[in-house]
Amino acid sequence: MSRIKIFTFNPFQENTYVLHSEKGNCIIVDPGCYDETERNRFLTYIRQNDLKPKRLINTHCHLDHIFGNAFIYEEFGLKPEFHQGELEMYSMQEYIARSYGLQISIGPKPEVFLRQDDYITLDEISLKLLFAPGHSAASLCLYDAVEGYVIAGDVLFRESIGRTDLPGGDYDTLISSIRRELLPLDDAIIVYSGHGPQTTIGHERRYNPFIS
Numbered sequence: 001m002s003r004i005k006i007f008t009f010n011p012f013q014e015n016t017y018v019l020h021s022e023k024g025n026c027i028i029v030d031p032g033c034y035d036e037t038e039r040n041r042f043l044t045y046i047r048q049n050d051l052k053p054k055r056l057i058n059t060h061c062h063l064d065h066i067f068g069n070a071f072i073y074e075e076f077g078l079k080p081e082f083h084q085g086e087l088e089m090y091s092m093q094e095y096i097a098r099s100y101g102l103q104i105s106i107g108p109k110p111e112v113f114l115r116q117d118d119y120i121t122l123d124e125i126s127l128k129l130l131f132a133p134g135h136s137a138a139s140l141c142l143y144d145a146v147e148g149y150v151i152a153g154d155v156l157f158r159e160s161i162g163r164t165d166l167p168g169g170d171y172d173t174l175i176s177s178i179r180r181e182l183l184p185l186d187d188a189i190i191v192y193s194g195h196g197p198q199t200t201i202g203h204e205r206r207y208n209p210f211i212s
């Protein structure tokens, strides 16, 4: 059984996920660590649990989800993996950071891109890639059918949805992505979002005003 560690990082209060396998390997999803204190918190956790980071995955490439990419590359030699449709967004983030008065060094580009309906596997972990554009041009959600959760990035939040006013965003596209990719999942599936608390598909089906 795999384990999930959640950090909340950076001025945007973004959730970073570390998925452990039984062997102590791990997948880092959306590393948002921004300053020295956050980077140290992250490293301390990895060291104390004797984890070996093997993959770096970005659900999408907004600033708050990639702040730590360069740092993860420096520490562990991992290049990011995301959908090719996010590459243009990725390349714009240094410029966008300045508009927020923030700094970012975005680190290396991917060597391989993730594709919808493929799987990311590591030891016993198997994540199906659900293509869910609308918040950004090519967001992916990571679905673990065995453990019963989906990492939703900024596609779906507890009783809310991702904003659609940023470049690459589109409200109707986002709603249809959620209906097509997430709502067919079982009620009990836990949703780990890019911001805020976790929820379940069943809770959102009933109480999310955007889709219920």
Ligand SMILES: [Zn+2]
Pocket (backbone or CB within 6 Å): 060, 062, 135, 136, 154
């Ligand atoms: Zn976002």
